[in-house]
Each structure stands twice: as C-alpha cells, then as structure tokens.
Amino acid sequence: MKQKGENKFIKWARFLKQQQNKKLLYCLERASPIEVANFLEQQPIESILRILAMLPITRQGELFALFKDSALQIAFYEQLSKGTFAKLFSCMPSDLRVDFYQRLPSKEQTHLLPYLSRKVREDVLMLNSYSPDTAGGIMHTDFATVLNFMNIEEALAKIREDAPTQKMLYYIYVVNEHMKLVGFIPLEQLVLCTPQTKISSILDTNFVYATVDEDQEVVARKIEQYNLAVIPILNQENQIVGIVSYDDAIEIIRAEQVEDMDKFMGIDSEEDDPDYLKISSVQHLKKRVKWAVGVFMSGIVSHYFTHTKFSSQDFIPYLFYVGMIADTGGNVGSQAASVVLQALNRGQVTLSDWIKIIAKELKVSILLASILFFLVYVKIYIMPSEHRTLQMTFIIALSIVLQVICSTIIGASLPLAAKYFNGDPAVAASPAINTIVELVGLLIYYAAIMVISWLYPINQVNTS
Incomplete structure (x- = not known):
C-alpha cells in the first residue's frame, strides 16, 4: 500500500510540473x-x-x-x-x-x-x-538575389531558395551572371507583376550602396540621409556580399553617441564594456584617472599663477571673482563644443563651413556676453562689499565679456581642429575645454586689471 501511495504522489508531482511547464511555454511563446x-x-x-x-x-x-x-x-x-x-x-x-x-x-x-x-x-x-568597425564587419547575409535575365516566376523560385527572413524582404537585389549588383526591385512590385514579366523590364538601377571597407558610422549616416530600410554592401568587384539594416544603423548611431559623450566627459570607454554595476571600482578608476590627474595638474598651474599675480594687497578683492570668471568660461566653452560636435555628427556642417561656424558662434558669444556684462553690474551692486568701486566693477564685467567670447571660440574650434587633423572631434572633451579656458580666463582677468589700472591709475581698493 505504501509503494502504491508513493507512485500516485510521483505521478501527481510529475503532472503538476508538466502543467507549470505548459504555462511557462505559453508565456514564452507569446x-x-x-x-x-x-x-x-x-x-x-x-x-x-x-x-x-x-x-x-x-x-x-x-x-x-x-x-x-x-x-x-x-x-x-x-x-x-x-x-x-x-x-x-x-x-x-x-x-x-x-x-x-x-x-x-x-x-x-x-x-x-x-x-x-x-x-x-x-x-x-x-x-x-573584415574589421569589426567597417561595413563588412557589421553586415549580415540575410538577403535574396535574382538574376537580371529571369522572369518573375523564376525569380520567386530563387527567392524561396535563398530563404531570407520575413523582416528582411524589403528589396530583392538583382545581379548579373558575374554576381555584380545591377539594381533592385521592391517586393510589392515583384508580387504584383505577371509571372512571365522579365526582371530587366522592372529593374530599378538607381540605388545607394556602401563598400565592405567603409566605416560603420559612414554607412549608418547613409541610411539616415537617404531614409533607407536597408543598404547593400559591395566588395571590390561590385558584388553584393551583405546588407546593413536600419536597425543596425540605429545601434551604430546610439553607440557612437555614447562613445562621444564618454570622450566629451573625459572617460575612456571600451566597446565591450559590461554594465555599470558589473565594472569594478578599479576599472572605473582607470577609465577616469587620466583626465582627473590632467585637470588637477593644470589646476596647480592656475593656482600658482593666482598666488603669484594676485598676492598683492591691492589684488585681494579681485580674488573673490576668479571662480566666477573661470566657471563662466568653462560653461560657455562646453556648450559651444557640444553644439558644434552635434552638428558634425549629424552631417549638418563640414570642415569647409568653419568660417560660418566661427562667425555664428562669435555672434552668439557677443549677445551672451552683453547679457552677462549687465548682470555683473547688478550682482556686484546687490551684494554689499566695502571694496566695491566703479573701476573694479568694470574690470570684472570686461573680463567676463572677453572670457565668454574667447571660451566660445575655443570650444567651437577644438572639435573642428580635431576633425581637420583626422582625429575624433569628441576628444575635445569637457575637461580639456574647462582646463584651457580657466587658464585663458586668468590671463584675461589679470591683463584687464593691469591695463585698466594703468590707463586709470586710481586706487582700486576703496576702504571707505
């Protein structure tokens, strides 16, 4: 009796497990x-x-x-x-x-x-x-080809033989006897024609393509520019060897944007990096330490200049505004670099447009500097200070204006310069811009103090 009871229990447990598996399978399939x-x-x-x-x-x-x-x-x-x-x-x-x-x-x-x-x-x-960063490295072979001398009936039989997946049946590519791509036919046109219609009579020979050695980012921009669902990839003999789809292009563009943002923020990233939480603290440190140390060293130079040039008793009141000038320059410089980098990545501008780019950023910087010039006066006169003078206020406002203009030009020029020297425009990273404009801002501030004080030699510190 005990053995019989155990057998029933085992059968019942097996039945329950089968029902659970069926429910799980039902969910997974849908x-x-x-x-x-x-x-x-x-x-x-x-x-x-x-x-x-x-x-x-x-x-x-x-x-x-x-x-x-x-x-x-x-x-x-x-x-x-x-x-x-x-x-x-x-x-x-x-x-x-x-x-x-x-x-x-x-x-x-x-x-x-x-x-x-x-x-x-x-x-x-x-x-x-093929290299992983080229069209040959990212293409796939999920496509169908037909010969240009076939009729529709023969072409459909050939498509069944190639058996591409349903989502890749956007276009049917037409090749000659040497497998060179000569055109394409949209799938709906192939279906609507009569079985004896010749492929050559409905062939579209005006097509966009990429070669196997083209950079993957160039291929993605072609898909975006021409609004393509897929783009054929040809080898050196103009034979079709693969395709890249719109979905592939989205992934490439997204990865490019993440990579550019990492570089812009001064982070060394790798293509196969695991998720954020799976990376150890030491790995995070290695990715960030270069720029951190570089900015720190430049900060030492800046502080050394500040202590040597602003150590005089007459310059002490000006020290309170060094941070404001440096931060303003870093902000507008990063904004200009980001806008130019985005325009370059989208193909909206090229290196040949550099004069127009600099001219436009110069206009923007002058307008922005005019607003900040006025706000400096408001800020200094709202905040009570025993050292406040009209001369000191003008020096600070003038320094802000010059810092904004110079920082904007620097921020816009760095991506263009990197592109000109065949580098990555994203290497004009935010830490690099902040470092450069901080040093430039200190030089501008010090020069403004010395020149204005020389032209109008009155006491800069009002102790009354």
Missing part, C-alpha cells in the same frame, strides 16, 4: 523576444538550459543572440555539445553570429567549424575576415 531574453538573463544557467530546451531551435537561436551578457553566452556555449550548439548557432542572425564567433577563443572556433553547415561556415569565415 512574449516579445527581448522581454524573454531579459528574463532568462536573470536566471541561473541551469534554468536557462532547461527553459530553452522547451522552445523550438529557431526561437532558441533568436533568444541566445539577444543576451547582452557575453560571459553568459560563453558559459551557455560551454554547457552544450558542439553539435547541439551548432544547430542553435545556425539560427542566429548572421551579424550577431559572427560577433559571438569572434569572442570565442581561437581553439573553440576551430572545434566549432566542422559542425556548421556549409552556408553558415562560409558566412562566418567571410564576415570574420
């Missing part, structure tokens, strides 16, 4: 892939293996590709046999497939290759041969 991937990344590796095993292999490949944690992907790979993983690997998008393959140690790459199908193996080896 939720968006990114939500499922985020959910799985929070689970232990054993649970991930168990849950994914319940799903079709195509869904497994899609979810595995969406994992943001590269260490988790490697750990998952190590838990499976090469044959089992090869099936999942073949279901990943081609560009993400290559990204993961490049992260594998060379020994593991060699072990995995024999388990891959011929097409997947060719795609991996081809895409892996």
